[in-house]
Amino acid sequence: xxxxxxxxxxxxxxxxxxxxxxxxxxxxxxxxxxxxxxxxxxxxxxxxxxxxxxxxxxxxxxxxxxxxxxxxxxxxxxxxxxxxxxxxxxxxxxxxxxxxxxxxxxxxxxxxxxxxxxxxxxxxxxxxxxxxxxxxxxxxxxxxxxxxxxxxxxxx
Amino acid sequence: xxxxxxxxxxxxxxxxxxxxxxxxxxxxxxxxxxxxxxxxxxxxxxxxxxxxxxxxxxxxxxxxxxxxxxxxxxxxxxxxxxxxxxxxxxxxxxxxxxxxxxxxxxxxxxxxxxxxxxxxxxxxxxxxxxxxxxxxxxxxxxxxxxxxxx
Numbered sequence: 001x002x003x004x005x006x007x008x009x010x011x012x013x014x015x016x017x018x019x020x021x022x023x024x025x026x027x028x029x030x031x032x033x034x035x036x037x038x039x040x041x042x043x044x045x046x047x048x049x050x051x052x053x054x055x056x057x058x059x060x061x062x063x064x065x066x067x068x069x070x071x072x073x074x075x076x077x078x079x080x081x082x083x084x085x086x087x088x089x090x091x092x093x094x095x096x097x098x099x100x101x102x103x104x105x106x107x108x109x110x111x112x113x114x115x116x117x118x119x120x121x122x123x124x125x126x127x128x129x130x131x132x133x134x135x136x137x138x139x140x141x142x143x144x145x146x147x148x149x150x151x152x153x154x155x156x
Numbered sequence: 157x158x159x160x161x162x163x164x165x166x167x168x169x170x171x172x173x174x175x176x177x178x179x180x181x182x183x184x185x186x187x188x189x190x191x192x193x194x195x196x197x198x199x200x201x202x203x204x205x206x207x208x209x210x211x212x213x214x215x216x217x218x219x220x221x222x223x224x225x226x227x228x229x230x231x232x233x234x235x236x237x238x239x240x241x242x243x244x245x246x247x248x249x250x251x252x253x254x255x256x257x258x259x260x261x262x263x264x265x266x267x268x269x270x271x272x273x274x275x276x277x278x279x280x281x282x283x284x285x286x287x288x289x290x291x292x293x294x295x296x297x298x299x300x301x302x303x304x305x306x
Contacts, residue, residue: 002218010218016208019194019201021177035176042174042211050218051211052298056168062205063157063165063304070253070260080294088297096296099224105257105288110224114302140260144252147242150208151264153218155245 005033007154009041013051014152057150060114067121068114071128072107074136080109083132087111092124107138157205160186162304164196165205170301172209215264221271222264223291226257227284234259237282244274257288 002010008031017023028038045051060068075083080098087109088096095112113128115121118141125139157165163186173181179197180190200206215222229237234252241247241261250261265271271289279285 010211010213013211014213016210017172019179019198021179021190021194023178024174024176039174039176045211046174048217049214052214053170053212053301054174054210055170055172055212055301056165056209057207057212058165058169058302059204059207060302062203063302065302084296091303093297095298097292098294098296099290100293102288104286105226105290108293110290138255140253140255142251143254145250146238146252146259147247147250147261149248151213151215151248152245153213153215153220 005031006041009038010045010050011152011154013042013054014150064116065114066116067118068112068142069121069125070140070142071111071113071125072138072140073109073111073132073134074101074106075109075132075134079134083134084109086132087128090124090128092121093128106136157200157304160188161196161200161205164193165200165304168209220264220266221268221291222262223271223289224260224262225275225287225289226255227259227261227278227287228257229259229282229284233282233284237278237284240278240281246270246274257286 012027012031018026020026024038025035028035042054046054084096087093092113092115093111094114097110098108099110101108113121113125115124129135129137167182167185172178175181179193183190183193197206237259238250242250244263246264247261248264252258253260263271263274275287275289278287
């Protein structure tokens, strides 16, 4: 269970850090705890997986990865393990999930594929399709971004 | 972006130092000064290469429920439907994609019930029944770290 202090720290750490020589000291002061207490908590959260990544979040479109596609694949149940293993070995595949199928939705494996251009993206997807031997897939390109924000936890 | 900025971004993407003087630690690795590191990061933020420095959380480990949803929205109703969906603070991503299921959004909420209530509200208010919920069954990879090359 997360304590009140845990939630207070999470609320603060989901925002940005100050760009000053001792940023954690400043944050700790805001929270009314010591710098060491804060750093120990952050290390604990990183270790137990509450923090998935403590680092720098980029605008990937701005750093040159202009093209990305959500590629959805229909993979036979007994091939999911080996197919996903091959897919995730590609650097260009940033996410790979299994999701449920429904009557109107036959695709159970979802991948995000990033590249510098749409052409490079399409080539990569074709290569992956060939490598895993799955022909039943669709590439869903983003044509408009309507919302993209970071989740704010434990607000209100 | 110049060489130094790229090296810096590659260094601090996956892990940002959890120690008292993080910028000094980075400075030593790049053989520049602490102030230079801070200035480069400020510049990269101004130019909107960097969104923020901080934690990315596992919503499930925080007790939240999350799912990806897709809905078939007639072109004439996209603005109206997007407005309703995006008004929920737990909706973090919403994209139009080239598919009959054309609107794709993620929703994170304190419980599965909150999500069900929200989906139901969408159906009632938009009169669109064709909406699918696709929560993660199994996670194979999540890695949003990019190698910034030359």
